[in-house]
Amino acid sequence: MKILFVCTGNTCRSPMAEALARHLLAEYGVEPRSRGIFTWEGIPASPEAVEVLRRRGIDLSAHRAAQLRPEDVAWADVVLAMTAAHREALLAAFPEAREKIWTFAEWVSEVSGRDLGGDIEDPAGKGIEAYEATAARLEELLHALADAFSSGKLGVAAVSGNGPDGDAQNASEADAPARGAEALSGGTAEEGRPDGDAHA
Numbered sequence: 001m002k003i004l005f006v007c008t009g010n011t012c013r014s015p016m017a018e019a020l021a022r023h024l025l026a027e028y029g030v031e032p033r034s035r036g037i038f039t040w041e042g043i044p045a046s047p048e049a050v051e052v053l054r055r056r057g058i059d060l061s062a063h064r065a066a067q068l069r070p071e072d073v074a075w076a077d078v079v080l081a082m083t084a085a086h087r088e089a090l091l092a093a094f095p096e097a098r099e100k101i102w103t104f105a106e107w108v109s110e111v112s113g114r115d116l117g118g119d120i121e122d123p124a125g126k127g128i129e130a131y132e133a134t135a136a137r138l139e140e141l142l143h144a145l146a147d148a149f150s151s152g153k154l155g156v157a158a159v160s161g162n163g164p165d166g167d168a169q170n171a172s173e174a175d176a177p178a179r180g181a182e183a184l185s186g187g188t189a190e191e192g193r194p195d196g197d198a199h200a
């Protein structure tokens, strides 16, 4: 499953989410990527983000901020915004991808069946403790996702031994929550669209 994490600058929240997801969800076939909607292309992750991940044994020093592009959205199976404001910006820019655009907490709540809260606020400028809190919050959501994978609520791609029939390749698509599943099955943008524009 290709997961695209989106924040503002791609220097704090989404790079942390990407690196933590790679660390915590690799065994479930998750491919994470991160982008910013308004970033300064090529700058490193914030030193505090690098530090709190270093404490977890993860090296974020090679990260460079990258601007979100349409091909990133096309690449992703699911696009996870850090806040509702990011989600609204994404929905406005990529209405054709609306079925796969969520906030991170909203999507994990959906797939796990638990209420996992709301926005992940920007820790920039708030000190290392704010980054620690952000990392802990991201880990909470990623652990809930790991639980969803391991309990079969989410399908696991390209990992053997998780399901009885070994049909792992399509499982993540088949098991995705409704809005995501529609997007993954393709063609939903066409559904409900009148053949002509007579009423436009």
Ligand SMILES: N[C@@H](Cc1ccc(OP(=O)(O)O)cc1)C(=O)O
Pocket: 007, 008, 009, 010, 011, 012, 013, 014, 036, 122, 123, 124
């Ligand atoms: N603070 C930056 C923009 C910015 C905002 C948030 C931010 O954090 P994140 O990478 O988590 O969106 C990074 C950068 C500015 O004033 O231009």
